[in-house]
Amino acid sequence: MQGKHGAEAGTEELREEVDRARHELGETVEQLAAKADVKALAREKAEQARSRARDAAASAWQAAGSEETMARARQGGIVVASAGALAAAAVWMRRHRGSTRRVGPVRVRVRTGQRRAVKVRRTK
Known part of the structure; x- marks a missing residue:
């Protein structure tokens, strides 16, 4: 025969085990809900991307401000300016050369019996 304390001890253990299981199940549900919260995940990813972009911009500004980069x-700029000046001079x-160019004598060859020139050639 079981005494009153033995039955209560078994029941108490079962209640504690059920409470632990409920607690673990609640934590599992919270974790699954956090994974399923797409809006929050998207916000978190966007914040991470913004943070990376800020860091990249800061490092770019820092690199651009160095003396070596400025030099x-x-x-x-000097190279580009000189190339532009050279191109402008060539144009x-x-x-200018085209407008003052002297045209040399022209040699026209006409066959007998024809009205138009067969061959026109500039001579130097």
Whole structure:
């Protein structure tokens, strides 16, 4: 025969086990709900992306502000300016040369019995 305390001890253990199981189940449900919350996950990912972009921008600004980078930028500007000046000079020379160019004598070959020239050739 079982006494009163033995039955209560078994029942108490079962109640504690049920309470633990409920608690674990509640935690599992909370974890699953957190994983299923797409809006919160999207917000978190967006915040991470913004943070990475801010860090990248800050490092780019820091790198751009260094003396070495500024010197290279100035040197690059000089190269671009000189290339532009050279191109402008070439265009000016081509236009100017075209207007003052002297045309040499022209040699026209006409076959007998024809009205138009067969061959026109400039001679130097």
